[in-house]
Structure formats: structure tokens, C-alpha cells
Amino acid sequence: MNLFYKYWYFQSVIPERICDDIVRYGHQVKDQLGLTGEFNSQNLNNQKIKDLKKKRNSNIVWLSDRWIYNEILPYVHEANKKSGWNFEWDWSEQCQFTKYKKGQYYDWHCDSWDRPYTKNDKNDPAHGKIRKLSVTVTLSNPNEYKGGELEFDLRNGMPGKKNIIKCKEILPKGSLVVFPSHIWHRVCPVKSGERNSLVIWNLGKPFR
Numbered sequence: 001m002n003l004f005y006k007y008w009y010f011q012s013v014i015p016e017r018i019c020d021d022i023v024r025y026g027h028q029v030k031d032q033l034g035l036t037g038e039f040n041s042q043n044l045n046n047q048k049i050k051d052l053k054k055k056r057n058s059n060i061v062w063l064s065d066r067w068i069y070n071e072i073l074p075y076v077h078e079a080n081k082k083s084g085w086n087f088e089w090d091w092s093e094q095c096q097f098t099k100y101k102k103g104q105y106y107d108w109h110c111d112s113w114d115r116p117y118t119k120n121d122k123n124d125p126a127h128g129k130i131r132k133l134s135v136t137v138t139l140s141n142p143n144e145y146k147g148g149e150l151e152f153d154l155r156n157g158m159p160g161k162k163n164i165i166k167c168k169e170i171l172p173k174g175s176l177v178v179f180p181s182h183i184w185h186r187v188c189p190v191k192s193g194e195r196n197s198l199v200i201w202n203l204g205k206p207f208r
Helices: 016-028 046-052 066-082
Strands: 008-010 059-063 095-101 105-109 130-138 145-147 150-153 164-166 176-180 184-187 190-204
Touching: 008 066, 016 059, 016 095, 016 190, 066 095, 066 130, 066 176, 066 190
Parallel strands: none
Antiparallel strands: 008 176, 059 095, 095 190, 105 184, 130 176, 130 190, 145 190, 150 164, 150 184
């Protein structure tokens, strides 16, 4: 899919008090190790955790409070329109609050899968849908950590030709970036401090 805009950002739009509320809430809930698609929390052993951490090393908390969505989703709609993507979507997954401490990171990946969700409950709002738009919100001040940059690889499918862009636009606290979920991206290792962020994946029926 060839798109003119690969991402769309908003700087310092989420009020600082809201960012602080999310961070406070996220630290009150017991976290868990962030997984990738090939790992299941029910059968993790030491070797699998070691293998997982070659790809991803972060701690996450799942949040689903409506007030969080109310703050963030209007910007997803606006980005979808102003960028010209105009993707059809109608459901958002749980919010993922992520803690990246020293040495933690998430290597290159894309958020979309190669097929729609298949849920046991066919009435599940996610059943038969795919991730179309991802949003990442910066919850920490840039002076609270070093490293942890969000990067995009915009090679546009050209093998062997990387086009890595640092998303510096979202460094200020309360900034966010919206991007199509098939875009490859990573979070670089944190060198010191702690980087807190919030991610939401927004779903719709497969492209036609």
C-alpha cells in the first residue's frame, strides 16, 4: 500500500494532568511482560522468555477505561481524515500502557497481522477485523529518560533499502502519532530513566 503520509502527529495535545493520571494508574496495576504474536503467556518458560527478549523487552499493563479513549481517539479520527487515508474502522482494542526502563526496547515489527482476528465468540467486536491504525502517546517528559526513540522504517517494501526515520515530533510530553498498522517501527533501547507510553490499535473490516 503506497501512502503519501506514512504517519501523522500532534504535539503536546494531551493535557499534562491526563498524562500524569494515566502514568499513575498504570503504575498502580500489576504489570506483565510484553509479548509478541508467537509467544503465549500460559506456556512461557525460561528459554522462551530469553527468546522473547531478543525481540521485545518491556513491561505492560492493559487499560480499558473510557476516559482514556475519549482523550485519544478524536485524534485518530482527525489524523485518518487529514492524512487522506480514510480507513474504515469501528473498534479499538485495550490500551497498552508500556514501561521501558534501562536496557528495554521493542525491535522492528508491524502491528497488523496477516489475517483477521478469529474469535471463539463470533459476536466479539474484533472478530473478522484487522488492525488498521495504531496510535502511540508520549506520557513522559523527554528529560526523564535517554534513548527509547520511536523509529519508522519507510522503505515502502523495497528489499534491502532501509529508510529509517526518528519520530522526533512526539518527544514532548502529551504528543501522539497515528500511523497505518502495517508500517514497520521499533522502540530503541532506553539508556537511562524510564519511558512511559500508551498504545491503542484500531480495527476495521479487511481492506476491499
